[in-house]
Amino acid sequence: MxxxxxxxxxxxxxxxxxxxxWASDDRVTRYxxxxxxxxxxxxxxxxxxxxxxxxxxxxxxxxxxxxGYISIFPESNDDRCRANxxxxxxxxxxxxxxxxxxxxxAVSSVFQDLPYLVRLQALVEVENRSSxxxxxxxxxxxxxxxxxxxYCKGEIRDMFVYSFLSTDLVL
Ligand SMILES: CC(C)(COP(=O)(O)OP(=O)(O)OC[C@H]1O[C@@H](n2cnc3c(N)ncnc32)[C@H](O)[C@@H]1OP(=O)(O)O)[C@@H](O)C(=O)NCCC(=O)NCCS
Numbered sequence: 001m002x003x004x005x006x007x008x009x010x011x012x013x014x015x016x017x018x019x020x021x022w023a024s025d026d027r028v029t030r031y032x033x034x035x036x037x038x039x040x041x042x043x044x045x046x047x048x049x050x051x052x053x054x055x056x057x058x059x060x061x062x063x064x065x066x067x068g069y070i071s072i073f074p075e076s077n078d079d080r081c082r083a084n085x086x087x088x089x090x091x092x093x094x095x096x097x098x099x100x101x102x103x104x105x106a107v108s109s110v111f112q113d114l115p116y117l118v119r120l121q122a123l124v125e126v127e128n129r130s131s132x133x134x135x136x137x138x139x140x141x142x143x144x145x146x147x148x149x150x151y152c153k154g155e156i157r158d159m160f161v162y163s164f165l166s167t168d169l170v171l
Pocket of ligand 1: 027028029030031032086087088089090093094095096097098099100101123124125128129130131133134
């Protein structure tokens with residue numbers, strides 16, 4: 001994949017049809033906290049109420065069309081030094097290095113955008129190997145296994161925790 005075709009930018013309401021294409025796919029939302037979106041109205045409401053007002057959520061774009069997202073959500077008050085890192089990509093584009101390109105772009109810019117941030121952390125299901133590879137290829141450090149840590153899609157799951165500090169280097 002030619003990385004010059006990939007960009008990150010805030011979501012716009014006009015992304016609704018591209019957004020619905022991947023956000024309605026159960027393969028894409030399988031490991032996400034939110035369920036697949038099932039209608040254009042729901043997609044518009046999600047963009048308006050969740051994606052656009054989010055503190056740091058970017059559309060992963062191919063030639064400026066939305067094919068996924070990256071989200072960095074800081075904790076509140078004294079814990080705002082720490083933010084949760086998450087992402088997803090339309091299934092038709094998996095396996096081309098796009099999520100890794102986007103993850104590196106996000107990590108390279110977020111510490112300037114949110115200067116109070118010191119630590120990004122990502123929690124990944126043990127069986128989600130492709131997501132673990134994205135984090136490893138970006139430069140995240142695997143810190144350990146959190147047993148029965150997170151609830152996702154009807155199950156309490158074991159998760160690996162990864163982190164990237166503002167002083168770490170993007171690979
Ligand atoms: C995780 C996800 C974003 C990866 O996107 P992607 O663009 O395909 O990722 P990349 O191509 O940059 O890298 C994927 C890596 O995983 C590897 N991989 C893919 N499937 C794998 C598997 N079953 N076992 C081991 N490695 C696997 C690829 O070979 C590649 O690694 P490599 O470059 O060392 O060969 C995408 O699969 C997705 O959207 N999944 C659903 C949402 C999700 O899981 N989000 C993360 C929640 S923590």
